[in-house]
Amino acid sequence: MRNIFREIWEDKRGNSLILAAAALPLLLGSAGLATDTIQWALWKRQLQRAADSAAIAGVYDRSANDGATANTEAAVDHDLTLNNPLDTTKFPLTQKTVTFPSNSGNQQNQVRVVLAVQRPLSFSSMFMTNPPVIQTSAQAAAVSTEGEFCVLSLQKNGKTGIQATGSASITMDCGMMTNSISTNAAAGQGSAVITATTLAAAGGIQQSSQWQVTSYQPYSPALEDPYASLTPDTDDTATCPNNPPSLTVNNGNSGLVVNGGACYSSISVNSNRVLTLQNGVYFIHGGGVNVQGTLNLINATIVLSNKDLSSSSVTVGSFDANSNGQINATAPTTGKWAGIAIYQDRRATDNAPTGNITASSPNRINGNSTNKIRGVVYFPNQQLTYNGNGTGTATCTQFVAKRIYWSGSSGINNFTKNCNMHGMSPITAPLKVRLVA
Structure with a gap:
């Protein structure tokens, strides 16, 4: 028997088996710890995501209630019910703390959420009396922005929504916004100078000497069309005969004044002629408006549309x-x-x-020396070009178009908001809620 054991001991072929057996606990322990580490990191990330979402929900609740906190914890709890992937019915939260840090700078209605949970780990639990504690925290706030816009581009694709070119200077005491998601959503070319409080975009903005702005706000939330619910109806087409006449102001009827609203197939104002439309809605069926002379609107609206209100595919004219x-x-x-x-x-x-801005826009408005516009200029599905060739003013004017092209060769064109007395509602930036800690 002693000889048999001696032979086994002296047999070198068994060394690897002995070493493997000795290392096996170490290998199993390393694998177990690695598995536990991965599982703990996953739970930590899931809990962090739940805390982030809950803090953001709390800020929205405070903002909706003018900063009050009475219902904020309920909003946090509701969000955790929807967005916490951890099984809190089996392993309930050991800590859920909601606090309200004071406002700081442009960070308003702050909410801080701290969460903790104990979850047993499959390998470590064999050696630990109590499961480890996983704790996370998140702090969110409403970030104030410079919020009133008098220029809004509704373009939503990856093409530029606002472009400035030429050498005209435009100054406004409000901001410009485009919903374009392009990395160059607002572009400056030539030597045009656009001065505004804010230049914002859903996409990126490349800083340029053309933009003289107080605040760049790229990657902002897109703005909804503020006039999406405004649509012509049968009351607007009540004055339209089967074949509406066209209205042309020429040598024979210079200085024509129309009162109370009307329906036309088109309107043309020849050079050195004046047309005044006042006190009503002027519905243009299928055709456009061409102005080579002077067009006065007094307490009046021009509606470029089509009296066939039931069809989604109709001819609609432009404004030139x-x-x-x-x-x-x-x-x-x-x-x-x-x-x-x-x-x-x-x-x-x-x-x-394709969404590309073009110099041959179907809709043009000129910023000549006597131009004054008080009201909304609305072209939601076409480009609008503003030619700043003078010293025009746009007191209380909103430009809302799919794409907006600023051009011109000289002059300073001044835009001011001050819109309340003109029946207009301001276009403001949506609430921005961000994680701040």
Whole structure:
């Protein structure tokens, strides 16, 4: 028997088996600890995500209630019920603390959420009396922004929504926003200088000497069309005969004044001629408006549409004021069309379906020396070009279009908001809630 054991001891072929057996507990322990580490990291990340979401929900609740905190914990609890992937019925939270740090700078309505849970780990639990504690925290706040815009581009694709070119100077005491998700959502070219309080975009903004702005706000939440619910109806087409006449102001009827609203197939104002439309809605069926002389709108709205209201595919005209065209507009202050100076039906076909801004825009408004516009200029599905070739003013004007192209060769064009007395509602930035800690 002693000889047998001696032979086994002296047999080198068994060394590897002995070493493997000795190392096996170490290998199993390492694998177990690695598995526990991965599982703990996953739970930690899931709990952090739940805390982040809960803190953001709390800020939205505070913002909706003017900063009050009475219902904030309930909002946090509701969010945790929906967005906490951990099984808190089997392993309930050992800590849930909701606090409200004081406002700091532009961080308002702050909410801090601290969460903790004990979860047993499959390997470590064999050696630990109590499961480890996983704890996370998140702090969110409403971040204030410079919020009033008088220029809004509704373009939502990856093409530029606002472009400035030429050498005109435009100054406004409000901001510009585009819903474009392009990395160059607002572009400056040439030597044009656009001065505004804010330049914001759903996409990126490349800083340029063309933009003289107080605040760049790239990657902001997109703004909804503020006039999406405004649509022509049968009351607006009641004055339209089967074949509406066109209205042309030429040598024979210079200085024509129309009162109370009307329906036309198109409107043309020839050079050195004046047309005044006042006190009503002027519905344009299928055709456009061409201004080479002077167009005055007094307590009036031009509606470019089509009286076939039931079809989604109709002909809708454009608005074209050439280089000598003058526009003096004051929108109504009451009624359905309050604040609206020029409205184009959103059924109008986009002249650039690829979404590229083009110099050959179908809609043009010129910023000549006598131009004054008080009201909304609305082209939701087509490009609008503003030619700043003078010292025009746009006191209380909103430009809302799919794409907006600023061009011109000289002059300073001044834009001011001050819109309340003109029946208009301000376009403001949506609430931004962000994690701050």
